Amino acid sequence: MSFSWTPHRFAGGALALDVVNSVVLRHDATRRIDRFAVRDQMQSFPRAAAEFCAERALFGDIAPVAAENEADFIALREAIDLYFRKRILNGGDDQLLARLLQALAKALRDASPGSLAAATAHSALRLIAMPDPERMKICGNCGWLFIDRSKNRSRAWCDMAVCGNRTKANRHYRRKKEETP
Numbered sequence: 265m266s267f268s269w270t271p272h273r274f275a276g277g278a279l280a281l282d283v284v285n286s287v288v289l290r291h292d293a294t295r296r297i298d299r300f301a302v303r304d305q306m307q308s309f310p311r312a313a314a315e316f317c318a319e320r321a322l323f324g325d326i327a328p329v330a331a332e333n334e335a336d337f338i339a340l341r342e343a344i345d346l347y348f349r350k351r352i353l354n355g356g357d358d359q360l361l362a363r364l365l366q367a368l369a370k371a372l373r374d375a376s377p378g379s380l381a382a383a384t385a386h387s388a389l390r391l392i393a394m395p396d397p398e399r400m401k402i403c404g405n406c407g408w409l410f411i412d413r414s415k416n417r418s419r420a421w422c423d424m425a426v427c428g429n430r431t432k433a434n435r436h437y438r439r440k441k442e443e444t445p
Contacts, residue, residue: 267299269308269309269311269312269316270316271316272425273286274313274316274318275423276318276411277318278318278387278390278411279313279317279318279322279323279383280385280387280390281348281391281408282313283341283380283384283387284341284409285408285410286300286305286306286341287341290407300338306328309380310325310328310380313380319387323383324378326383328379329375329380329381330376330379333374333379337380337381339367340367340368340381340385341384343360343363343364343366343368344364344384346360346363347360347361347363348400349402351397352400352402364388364392368389371384399411399413400412401420403427404420404421405422405427406427408422408427
């Protein structure tokens with residue numbers, strides 16, 4: 265199956281969330297896909313981020329993760345996901361924050377400046393300090409994390425064109441099916 269990084273895959277609104285969202289259907293173990301499990305996809309991510317990421321102006325050109333730092337980068341991604349997902353659902357957890365801060369410190373110490381790991385760490389730090397954390401949400405369809413930048417804070421999907429349409433189409437299909445005798 266062919267794969268390419270498209271604008272939809274950068275619907276998170278922050279580089280750290282786009283990195284977290286590289287795991288598709290994270291909540292479904294049978295259909296879960298880790299896009300970074302394929303090295304070429306991890307290596308091509310920074311080029312796509314420079315084109316599509318909401319924070320592209322902050323980070324500019326980003327270098328791929330060095331092979332020797334890939335395991336630490338994946339650990340950083342998982343720490344970001346775990347902390348922010350818990351924060352959205354339950355208001356946060358000090359132990360998960362400590363774990364995230366350790367992963368961020370390691371990334372900033374070990375990654376080269378301008379690398380995907382360093383840029384992701386800086387993005388995550390911005391998210392920790394964001395003034396209105398209630399704007400961070402979990403997509404009701406795919407489970408991706410995203411920042412709701414809508415005026416009335418009512419966004420329910422990471423991307424209306426993909427997840428919103430799928431949800432609405434499924435709802436319509438079920439309603440029509442129930443109406444059929």
